Amino acid sequence: MFAVVQFPGSNDDRDMRFALKSALAVEAALVWHKDPELPPDTEAVLLPGGFSYGDYLRCGAMAHYSPIVAAVKRFAERGGPVLGTCNGFQILCESGLLPGVLIRNHHLRFVCELLHVRVEASRAPFTSRARTGEVLRIPIKHGEGAYTADAETLDALERNGQIALRYCEPDGAVTDRANPNGSLRNIAGITNEAGNVLGLMPHPEHAVEPSIGGVDGLAILGSLVDAVARK
Amino acid sequence: MSGEEPVVNLEVALANGLTEEEYERVLELLGRVPTFPEVGIFGVMWSEHCSYKSSRVYLKELPTDGEQVLEGPGENAGAVALGDGLAAVFKIESHNHPSFIEPVQGAATGVGGILRDIFTMGARPVASMDSIRLGPLDDPVHQRLLRGVVEGIGGYGNPVGVPTVGGETQFHECYRGNILVNAFNLGVVESDRIFRASAAGVGNPVIYVGSKTGRDGIHGASLLASSEFDDESDAKRPTVQVGDPFTEKCLIEACLELMRTDAIVGIQDMGAAGLTCSSFEMADRGDTGIEMDLDRVPQRARGMTPYEMLLSESQERMLIVARAGREQEVEAIFARWDLDAVVVGRVTGDGRMRIRWHGKTVVDIPVAPVSGSSPVLERPVAEPADLRERQKLDLASVAPEEDLGAALEALLDSPNLGSKRWVYRQYDQLVQGNTVLGPGGDAALVRVKREDGTPTSKALAMAVDCNPRWCWLDPYLGTVAAVAEATRNVACTGARPMALTNCLNFGNPEKPEIMWEFAQATRGLSDASRALATPVVSGNVSFYNETSGRAIYPTPVIAAVGLLEPWERFAVSHFPESGLAVVLLGETREELGGSHWLAERRGLEAGLPPAVDLDRERRLQGLLAVGVERGLLRSAHDVSDGGIAVALAECSFAEGEPGLGVRVELDETMRPDALLFGETPSRVVATTSDPDGLLAAAAEAGVPARTVGETGGDRLIIASGPGRSWIDVEVSRLQAIWERAIPRRLETS
Numbered sequence: 020m021f022a023v024v025q026f027p028g029s030n031d032d033r034d035m036r037f038a039l040k041s042a043l044a045v046e047a048a049l050v051w052h053k054d055p056e057l058p059p060d061t062e063a064v065l066l067p068g069g070f071s072y073g074d075y076l077r078c079g080a081m082a083h084y085s086p087i088v089a090a091v092k093r094f095a096e097r098g099g100p101v102l103g104t105c106n107g108f109q110i111l112c113e114s115g116l117l118p119g120v121l122i123r124n125h126h127l128r129f130v131c132e133l134l135h136v137r138v139e140a141s142r143a144p145f146t147s148r149a150r151t152g153e154v155l156r157i158p159i160k161h162g163e164g165a166y167t168a169d170a171e172t173l174d175a176l177e178r179n180g181q182i183a184l185r186y187c188e189p190d191g192a193v194t195d196r197a198n199p200n201g202s203l204r205n206i207a208g209i210t211n212e213a214g215n216v217l218g219l220m221p222h223p224e225h226a227v228e229p230s231i232g233g234v235d236g237l238a239i240l241g242s243l244v245d246a247v248a249r250k
Numbered sequence: 251m252s253g254e255e256p257v258v259n260l261e262v263a264l265a266n267g268l269t270e271e272e273y274e275r276v277l278e279l280l281g282r283v284p285t286f287p288e289v290g291i292f293g294v295m296w297s298e299h300c301s302y303k304s305s306r307v308y309l310k311e312l313p314t315d316g317e318q319v320l321e322g323p324g325e326n327a328g329a330v331a332l333g334d335g336l337a338a339v340f341k342i343e344s345h346n347h348p349s350f351i352e353p354v355q356g357a358a359t360g361v362g363g364i365l366r367d368i369f370t371m372g373a374r375p376v377a378s379m380d381s382i383r384l385g386p387l388d389d390p391v392h393q394r395l396l397r398g399v400v401e402g403i404g405g406y407g408n409p410v411g412v413p414t415v416g417g418e419t420q421f422h423e424c425y426r427g428n429i430l431v432n433a434f435n436l437g438v439v440e441s442d443r444i445f446r447a448s449a450a451g452v453g454n455p456v457i458y459v460g461s462k463t464g465r466d467g468i469h470g471a472s473l474l475a476s477s478e479f480d481d482e483s484d485a486k487r488p489t490v491q492v493g494d495p496f497t498e499k500c501l502i503e504a505c506l507e508l509m510r511t512d513a514i515v516g517i518q519d520m521g522a523a524g525l526t527c528s529s530f531e532m533a534d535r536g537d538t539g540i541e542m543d544l545d546r547v548p549q550r551a552r553g554m555t556p557y558e559m560l561l562s563e564s565q566e567r568m569l570i571v572a573r574a575g576r577e578q579e580v581e582a583i584f585a586r587w588d589l590d591a592v593v594v595g596r597v598t599g600d601g602r603m604r605i606r607w608h609g610k611t612v613v614d615i616p617v618a619p620v621s622g623s624s625p626v627l628e629r630p631v632a633e634p635a636d637l638r639e640r641q642k643l644d645l646a647s648v649a650p651e652e653d654l655g656a657a658l659e660a661l662l663d664s665p666n667l668g669s670k671r672w673v674y675r676q677y678d679q680l681v682q683g684n685t686v687l688g689p690g691g692d693a694a695l696v697r698v699k700r701e702d703g704t705p706t707s708k709a710l711a712m713a714v715d716c717n718p719r720w721c722w723l724d725p726y727l728g729t730v731a732a733v734a735e736a737t738r739n740v741a742c743t744g745a746r747p748m749a750l751t752n753c754l755n756f757g758n759p760e761k762p763e764i765m766w767e768f769a770q771a772t773r774g775l776s777d778a779s780r781a782l783a784t785p786v787v788s789g790n791v792s793f794y795n796e797t798s799g800r801a802i803y804p805t806p807v808i809a810a811v812g813l814l815e816p817w818e819r820f821a822v823s824h825f826p827e828s829g830l831a832v833v834l835l836g837e838t839r840e841e842l843g844g845s846h847w848l849a850e851r852r853g854l855e856a857g858l859p860p861a862v863d864l865d866r867e868r869r870l871q872g873l874l875a876v877g878v879e880r881g882l883l884r885s886a887h888d889v890s891d892g893g894i895a896v897a898l899a900e901c902s903f904a905e906g907e908p909g910l911g912v913r914v915e916l917d918e919t920m921r922p923d924a925l926l927f928g929e930t931p932s933r934v935v936a937t938t939s940d941p942d943g944l945l946a947a948a949a950e951a952g953v954p955a956r957t958v959g960e961t962g963g964d965r966l967i968i969a970s971g972p973g974r975s976w977i978d979v980e981v982s983r984l985q986a987i988w989e990r991a992i993p994r995r996l997e998t999s
Contacts (some may be wrong), residue, residue: 070499
């Protein structure tokens with residue numbers, strides 16, 4: 020079973036559930052932030068976008084202390100797949116499941132737009148449905164999405180193949196112009212070293228219907244569904 | 251204001267916003283001198299903002315009925331039936347004065363307030379729009395206000411999880427001293443689950459939920475919203491409330507969860523005048539009374555007086571009347587969301603509002619006379635002395651445009667006609683996953699889901715419009731045009747317009763000229779909404795939009811909502827591909843009165859605005875629906891600000907991508923500047939792959955139509971005949987100018 024964690028202030032929780040169900044025929048349960056454990060049959064965890072606990076401190080900083088995030092950490096350490104989008108990515112960084120941090124966009128404004136990201140490697144469980152180098156059109160919407168880490172960490176991410184997605188031009192070129200928020204090395208999404216935890220700022224759940232944002236988000240959510248099905 | 255409460259006399263009454271006459275009435279009603287909290291209550295309840303005392307005689311003339319209408323004006327918001335047991339609930343409301351004094355919080359709490367009006371009815375808010383009007387963008391003050399208002403709208407709307415899908419942003423000298431921020435929200439609910447704000451059932455508990463009460467926003471309604479601005483207005487900053495979108499988000503979820511039970515009988519948002527207004531309105535609607543104990547009200551400040559508690563406009567609070575014995579169910583749901591839910595009183599049968607504090611009764615007044623029979627004024631009206639002067643325009647004496655291409659570029663570079671992407675890019679347009687068409691087109695289109703997440707075949711189209719210059723030149727014609735344009739924009743998606751909501755922004759109603767404008771505008775609203783079968787189901791009046799005696803132009807903002815089913819078939823507003831026939835629907839008259847061209851290129855705001863032929867408008871809108879239904883329309887874009895030339899350019903642009911060119915030939919015999927930039931209403935630029943089919947459908951509908959060109963290439967070419975081009979320019983050049991119109995002005999500061 021897929022588990023979508025619901026924090027107070029989560030906004031895309033219902034959308035994530037809808038995307039999985041409508042486009043991929045996968046049922047997902049909403050799991051409450053005060054729950055100490057994930058449901059026993061959990062096969063994948065999704066941390067949705069939003070403003071958990073209002074995000075009045077640092078984004079994701081409060082969520083890190085919620086009971087459910089401790090359970091999610093245990094799940095991830097056992098190798099279970101965990102996907103965090105937007106606020107979910109921020110929470111994964113804050114809780115130490117992913118390296119680095121997301122800071123305010125360099126222009127200091129919230130930004131919502133459909134843009135392009137390049138898949139850096141086709142790999143289970145998150146990008147197997149895409150080709151390496153494939154360009155996906157997926158929206159972003161955030162005020163604090165500038166991925167930042169020290170040079171050593173960034174080099175390690177590159178070396179280990181942990182960079183999953185980069186902001187790019189429609190033709191796949193990685194340029195400053197294509198970078199919407201000042202993320203270092205145009206990073207839009209990274210995995211942990213083991214590859215079972217992905218955090219990304221773009222919202223695949225908002226790109227699952229042809230007339231509502233396109234269907235490129237399925238390359239990511241569909242990969243996760245495939246990976247769980249193969250188990 | 252803490253400590254000893256003053257003894258009430260006329261002076262205190264005046265300071266609370268009452269007139270001498272109204273104070274006399276209070277004395278008569280009570281048969282005694284009111285207490286300090288009581289005079290505060292009368293002050294807010296009888297304020298212009300809460301009582302609509304100047305506007306009520308006009309508002310009651312508006313058409314509010316129709317078979318689609320489930321709830322007209324009077325409740326928190328209007329509701330229309332969508333079929334299959336679903337309803338749309340919507341309203342637009344002003345937050346003008348707070349936004350001018352403190353743009354970020356003023357705009358934010360405007361969004362918060364309108365959201366509460368919607369979910370109070372049991373509806374999940376699914377779409378927001380915002381109508382913003384500021385002074386000229388070269389003024390650093392208004393650059394700051396624009397940044398602040400947009401930050402406030404996004405800063406509240408984004409965390410609360412409701413997409414902002416449309417709106418308008420305009421700049422004009424008349425708003426230099428008084429900006430306008432009108433917030434629209436629409437929610438979806440099952441028709442048989444619409445909640446009303448009534449305190450029914452003697453003995454039922456009155457429950458306070460949400461944020462704690464503080465000292466913020468006291469006198470927001472009575473003093474801030476119901477008087478003009480002057481040099482001292484900055485001192486009113488403490489009357490602006492502070493918003494907390496996180497609490498609002500939790501409040502939405504908790505209230506919707508609660509409403510799925512049958513534990514409650516009524517619910518009301520604490521908006522203007524907070525606890526006072528909400529309890530009086532609920533008791534009035536329920537034909538009951540309420541007794542309340544202020545010591546139980548959750549408080550965030552120490553030592554608050556009854557006066558402060560009753561008049562506080564702290565945000566994110568609601569009042570609920572539950573069924574007796576079901577209190578714990580209510581408390582449990584709110585506890586899950588970490589929100590306060592406290593029983594503060596009971597419904598009584600004696601029709602009185604009785605409020606206790608520290609064991610003594612501090613308020614004891616009859617409900618009905620305070621809320622039901624507040625004063626109704628028939629204020630004097632007089633046509634403005636210079637109206638005829640404004641309307642004078644001898645077109646022959648206006649120098650013709652020398653360079654039509656340069657004129658088009660100048661118009662696209664004006665902040666009013668330039669791209670608004672800088673604004674809406676800061677809003678989450680996508681959350682909830684239903685945005686078929688977002689901001690930037692004629693209307694937004696939002697697919698409807700049921701509360702359990704099941705998608706339906708329905709979508710709602712919505713648009714908000716007003717041309718204040720036209721309303722200043724002729725408030726009747728201008729308001730008719732605003733209704734026509736808002737509904738036309740909705741129709742351009744293929745949807746059928748269903749109903750309207752409106753926010754009537756005007757100056758000081760105590761001036762006969764302002765009341766005349768208001769009377770003309772409401773007459774226009776009535777005539778247009780009747781002719782187009784789009785009743786007015788909710789609305790808001792904002793008077794006193796003036797500073798130091800200078801009023802804004804009359805600005806009756808109209809929002810229209812329409813239904814499209816099945817939603818998968820819709821028209822976009824830009825050119826979708828090359829090789830399509832471009833068809834112009836409607837007729838162009840030689841008129842430039844009140845046009846953007848005249849204002850921008852000749853510095854003139856004069857003439858009569860174009861008159862809308864409402865029968866013709868209705869037929870055009872019907873054709874658009876039929877055209878989309880039959881697959882005859884690929885795109886449809888309303889011709890409005892800047893005329894055909896600007897409309898064609900907008901159709902050519904594509905957000906974040908290279909645009910698509912077009913070549914059209916226009917052969918009407920009239921001055922070319924009027925042909926290209928005139929703003930005759932009831933016109934649409936359409937594209938089709940079946941021009942014969944579309945022209946036949948147009949003939950059937952009685953709409954003038956002809957094929958004028960074809961999409962393709964990378965240039966915008968407007969010609970009068972073969973080899974005779976008026977305008978011939980690269981689309982990319984125009985698009986760059988248009989996209990930079992707002993950002994380039996903000997970068998210089």
